[in-house]
Structure formats: structure tokens, C-alpha cells
Amino acid sequence: MTEVLPKAGWTQRADLAALATALGAQNIRWVGxxxxDTLLGHPVKDIDAATPLRPEQVMEACKTAGIRTVPTGIDHGTITALLDGGPVEVTTLRHDVSTDGRRATVAFAQDWREDAARRDFTINALYVDPQTLEIFDYFGGLEDLEARRVRFIGDPHQRIREDHLRILRYYRFQARFGADLDEAAEEACAELAPTMKGLSRERVAMELMAILALPDPAPTIARMRARGVLPVILPEAGTSQIAALQRLIETEARFEAEGRALVRLAALIPAVKGVAESVAARLRLSRKDRDCLACLAGARHADGDAPKALAYSHGGTCAAGRLLLIGADPRPLEDWEIPDLPLKGGEIVQRGLSGADVSRMLRKVEARWIEEDFPGRERVLGLLEEELSDRTTS
Structure with a gap:
């Protein structure tokens, strides 16, 4: 019986139909x-296509049809078609010539099944005819999808040896789509976990943060640790840190807070600034994320007492994260715009102070302004008068 993809909004797009016409219906299938996600009833974000045409043929056909393209990965057979509804990656059918676990040397192919065989999981190797919506399933992906089973294509050990990052991809996909665990996949991931040491830090960070961004990554993270996978990429995450992640996710749910991967990463490491900086450097996080992770690792024991004061000192993003990490409510910071102290140093100079005394006075007034929950300018001027009076009488 021929399986057909249910009609979805994206399958009716005129720009996708134009791309299929440009390449020839026999030369393109939607994949991945x-x-x-359409079969699961999930929202579809990105559209990918496969074709037996070589990259230069794809670009020429698109040019003839008036479709702009960008050679985003032409060495590996990928060009991006810039369509009205969003970019579409079109990749020439391939087979692996050699792999070393970090990168692959590929050759272009003409056989759809051969292309499917080099993919990671059966549920990611489903192809669809753009006109008839017929599904081409070479390795039992439809059955696995129905069973909510994430299974490697062929031998899990071989698939992982081809690309060691597939270990982390397995855990991410299993958390998103899996129900029962595939024991063969679990054992292969555990056995080959040490091979991840050779991966680029950026690729590891990308997958780890994608796992942490899932609705509830705690059970998956705990299993990764139990299987010896997590210690390879994040040895700082011990039993107490796994428990902290679980508490954080429960707190997020209690206060209906967005689950942020960086805050969850902070839960998985000791609350020590130096450790956070080391982890951020090892994972090659951006400067912005490095600074935020270091801030999240700051002292947390009294953070919940004054959320706005915390936000004023460290910024709203870090403050909200630190509140969640100690189980406190971050909602007082929602829609609160961090104010500027309504007092300038020049105004203090006009009152007769100079040099370092101006800075000291500004800090004293600011401290009391924060303590009083950021009152308006009139009260700030009153605080200045009080401090000046105390200075005169002392």
C-alpha cells in the first residue's frame, strides 16, 4: 500500500511547486x-530537498526559472534556494567515500536508497514526491515513527563511527520523539562515548544546548550521565547538579517561565564563577553567553530577597535565571524596565563636593535608592539631602 503524506500548508506552497517544476518532478523529493514533523502533526520550520542533479545543474535550473540560489555548502552538494516562503536547502544525493568520525568525504550519487543509507535515523530518511506526496521509506522509518522509536539506520556502531556527534543527536531525537528506548542504540552510544573527545567544541555545544532547550531534558540528561556520555562533554555535572536541573525545570513549570538552555546549563555545573568561565571557554560559547553563564554562577543564597535589585545589578536576563535557580519567582521582573538613577554627579558637585567625594556620595544615594525599591526623583533628592546632612554633622 502506497503511503501518502497528509496535505499541510507547506506542501501547498506555490514557491515550492515552482522549485519542483524548475528541477523536474522526477529530480526532487522533500526529505527529513x-x-x-508533518507525519507527527508538529509545526514545520525548515524544508529540505534531495536531488540526483549536481549542484551546478541545480543552480542553472533555478537561474533559468528565476529562482535565486546561494552555494551554502556546494562542496558537499548543498545549495540554498531563496524562495518567497523561506530558504530551502537542496542537496545532491550522496554516498560516503570515507569518514573519520568528525567529517566525511562524500561522492555524488544517483540512487535515492543509497542517499538514505548514509543518514542517521530511520525517521529522518523519509522522502516525499512533491507532486503526488507519495512517501518513500527505505528503512522502516514509518513503522518507527508510529512506534515512537528512534533507531539508527543499520548498525548503530557503524553510524556513530561515521560521525561521533550522532551520539548526542540520538539523545536529542530520542527525547523529542522517542517512547521506548532502543537498546542497541543505547549500548552503542555508551560504548563509543569516548570518541566524542575528538569532536569540535562548537558542534558539541550546539547539540548539548539543543538538548537542554527541550521541554524537559532532565530524564535524558540523567540517562546520559548514567550511560557515561555526559561525563565526556560535561564532567562538572554530578549527581547534585542533575538534581538541581530537575528542580529548575519544576520551578520553571511552577512559575510558567521559559526554559532557557543557558540557565539549565548553569544548573548542571557548580555555582562557581571560575568553573562557569572554564565550561564556557571549553564549549566555545559566545562572549555574551560566557558572561551570562558566569553571572548565573554567582552567589544565589539571597537572590530571591530583592529581584529588582538583582536585575539592576546584573541585568534582567541573569537575574531571572538566578531567581529560577534558587526556586524563586522571576515574575516581578516581567515588563519591569530597569531604571537609571535620577541623579547626576554634577548635581552633587553643585552642592559643594568634589573629587572622590562625589563618587562616594553617588554610591550612597544609589544604595538607599535600591533599598527603597527605586523611588522617583523627588525622593532621590531627599535622600541626597539626608546624606549631605549626615556628612555635615558627622
Whole structure:
């Protein structure tokens, strides 16, 4: 019986139909996440296509049809078609010539099944005819999808040896789509976990943060630690840190707070600034994320007492994260715009102070302004008068 993809909004797009016409209906199939997510009834974000045409042929056909393209990964057979509804990656069918676990040397192919065989999981190797919406399933992906089973194509050990990052991808996909665990996959990931040491830090960070961004990554993270996978990429995450992540996710749910991957990463490491900086450097996080992770690792024991004061000192993003990390409510910071102290140093100079005394006075007034929950300018001027009076009488 021929399986057909249910009609979805994206399958009716005129710009996608124009791309299929440009390449020839026999030369293009939709593949990967868009197919999988449509079958699951999930929103579709990105559209990917496969073709037996070589990259230069794809670009020429698109040019003739008036479709702009960008050679985003032409060495590996990928060009991006810039369509009205969003970019579409079109990749020439491939087979692996050699792999070393970090990168692959590929050759272009003409056989759809051969292309499917080099993919990671059966549920990601479903192809769809753009006109008839017929599904081409070479390795039992439809059955696995129905069973909510994440299974490697062929031998899990071989698939992982081809690309060691597939260990982390397995855990991410299993958390998103899996129900029962695939024991063969679990054992292969555990056995080959040490091979991840050779991966680029950026690729590891990307997958780890994607796992942490899932609705509830705690059970998956705990299993990764139990299987010896997590210690390879994040040895700082011990039993107490796993428990802290679980508490954080429970706190997020209690206060209906957005689950942020960086805050969850902070839960998985000791609350020590130096440790946070080391982890951020190892994972090659951006400067912004490095600074935020270090801030999140700051002292947390009294953070819940004055959320706005915390936000004023460290910024709203770090403050909200630190509140969640100690189980406190971050909602007082919602829609609160961090104010500027309504007092300038020049105004203090006009009152007769100079040099370092101006800075000291500004800090004293600011401290009391924060303590009184950021009152308006009139009260700030009153605080200045009080401090000046105390200075005169002391």
C-alpha cells in the first residue's frame, strides 16, 4: 500500500511547486524533518530537498526559472534556494567515500536508497514526491515513527563511527520523539562515548544546548550521565547538579517561565564563577553567553530577597535565571524596565563636593535608592539631602 503524506500548508506552497517544476518532478523529493514533523502533526520550520542533479545543474535550473540560489555548502552538494516562503536547502544525493568520525568525504550519487543509507535515523530518511506526496521509506522509518522509536539506520556502531556527534543527536531525537528506548542504540552510544573527545567544541555545544532547550531534558540528561556520555562533554555535572536541573525545570513549570538552555546549563555545573568561565571557554560559547553563564554562577543564597535589585545589578536576563535557580519567582521582573538613577554627579558637585567625594556620595544615594525599591526623583533628592546632612554633622 502506497503511503501518502497528509496535505499541510507547506506542501501547498506555490514557491515550492515552482522549485519542483524548475528541477523536474522526477529530480526532487522533500526529505527529513519537514516530512517527519508533518507525519507527527508538529509545526514545520525548515524544508529540505534531495536531488540526483549536481549542484551546478541545480543552480542553472533555478537561474533559468528565476529562482535565486546561494552555494551554502556546494562542496558537499548543498545549495540554498531563496524562495518567497523561506530558504530551502537542496542537496545532491550522496554516498560516503570515507569518514573519520568528525567529517566525511562524500561522492555524488544517483540512487535515492543509497542517499538514505548514509543518514542517521530511520525517521529522518523519509522522502516525499512533491507532486503526488507519495512517501518513500527505505528503512522502516514509518513503522518507527508510529512506534515512537528512534533507531539508527543499520548498525548503530557503524553510524556513530561515521560521525561521533550522532551520539548526542540520538539523545536529542530520542527525547523529542522517542517512547521506548532502543537498546542497541543505547549500548552503542555508551560504548563509543569516548570518541566524542575528538569532536569540535562548537558542534558539541550546539547539540548539548539543543538538548537542554527541550521541554524537559532532565530524564535524558540523567540517562546520559548514567550511560557515561555526559561525563565526556560535561564532567562538572554530578549527581547534585542533575538534581538541581530537575528542580529548575519544576520551578520553571511552577512559575510558567521559559526554559532557557543557558540557565539549565548553569544548573548542571557548580555555582562557581571560575568553573562557569572554564565550561564556557571549553564549549566555545559566545562572549555574551560566557558572561551570562558566569553571572548565573554567582552567589544565589539571597537572590530571591530583592529581584529588582538583582536585575539592576546584573541585568534582567541573569537575574531571572538566578531567581529560577534558587526556586524563586522571576515574575516581578516581567515588563519591569530597569531604571537609571535620577541623579547626576554634577548635581552633587553643585552642592559643594568634589573629587572622590562625589563618587562616594553617588554610591550612597544609589544604595538607599535600591533599598527603597527605586523611588522617583523627588525622593532621590531627599535622600541626597539626608546624606549631605549626615556628612555635615558627622
Amino acid at each position: 524533518g519537514a516530512v517527519r
